[in-house]
Amino acid sequence: MTEIDSSPVLKYHLPTDNRYSIAYISDDIERGKTRRQQYEDDPSTDVVGGTVEIEGNAVYHIYTRNNPDEYLKSYQGEMDYEEWITSLSEDDAQFLLLVFDAFEGVIETVDSEDSYMELYKRMNHGDLLRVPNRVQWKQSVAAVAAELLSKFILIHPMPNSNHRTALGVVDRYMASYDSDFAMPDTGEDQSWYPWASDFIFDSKRLLTLRRKLSLLKYAHKCGYDKVRRKDGAEIDLTEVDFDRNNHRAYYKRRHLERSRDFIDLLLERTGHSHLAEMDDKGKQVFIDRLKASS
Structure with a gap:
């Protein structure tokens, strides 16, 4: 073949x-x-x-x-979709609007670069609503931002650009605590700037190991020692523990830890390290601030 x-x-x-x-x-x-x-x-x-x-x-x-x-x-028809949106609570609808806005920003950026982004699956609206409900709120702002980032990526609800959309959501969350905060440029289209690419590649490695460990174990048995994704991210199969108990929980924890490191880097890079010392006031306060700014 x-x-x-x-x-x-x-x-x-x-x-x-x-x-x-x-x-x-x-x-x-x-x-x-x-x-x-x-x-x-x-x-x-x-x-x-x-x-x-x-x-x-x-x-x-x-x-x-x-x-x-x-x-x-x-896909549902337009009227069915509108009826579904109106059936949601006001808070759930507000969070969805935030995600739609972040995703639209990604699409506009791709269009401005004369690039093309294919939608490879349906947007899973139910999974989107799971994101804020899986976050542990009322920690430090930095810790909650890391949870938002990690939960969004692991749930992977978008038809494409889950990482960039997740960063857009984190941008809005951070700005709700400091209006001067702005997400720095992470790169163009499929290319990530070096300051962000280490996290993105690590994230995709962990995501792949969490989802495909059994398949990769068999690939290693068949003679492969390495896996390479289209973006260049590689996994050295000789270093993977294929017999790890509850590997999904293990890689979920690793992903959150890596997301925390990235948020710390992000705050340092933008000069907003004080957000690591600021207390998050909870999901409802964040949603209310979104409503007030819309």
Whole structure:
């Protein structure tokens, strides 16, 4: 299968079309073909699969992506969507509007750069509402900002640009405690400036390990020692503990710790380190401030 790279580094995204990501890998070729047929029977999924040689062994790979035609069909009509919004509490609707505004800002930035951003899945409105409810409020402003950032990224509710949208939400949260706060430029389109890229790459590594540990364990068994994402973020599989108990909780904790480090760097970079000493007043105060500023 020419579409699939046979180099010893597992490409997390299909080299010829990075909208596809690795979904399955097996050294049992017939089982791989059966699994491919199962994917192909689902009209919401586009599939690329085939056999490549890794260290002299035949290994079957399957890459998938959401079929955009199918998930766009599943969107509610405009009237249904408006009815759904009005059925929410005023506070929930306000948080959704904040996220929509942050995402719109990302889209406008992409447009201004003459770039293109594909929406690879539906926006999950239910998951969006889980974000503020999973944050531990009434800590320091810096600690709450880190929780907002980490919870948003781990829940991953957006059709694209989850990291940039999460940073937009954090920007509004910080500004609710200091109106002079402004998120510094993090980069253009798919490129991140060095000050932000370390966090983004670490975040994507941890997110991948949390979601795909079993698949990566099998990839390592099949001869891969490294995984590389389309953005260049790499995972050294020789350093991964594949038998870790409750790995999802472990990587969730690691992601929050990394987010705290990033927020500390962000506050130092913007000259707003005093926010680390300021107490958050709770979710309701934040929502009320959003309402007052809208």
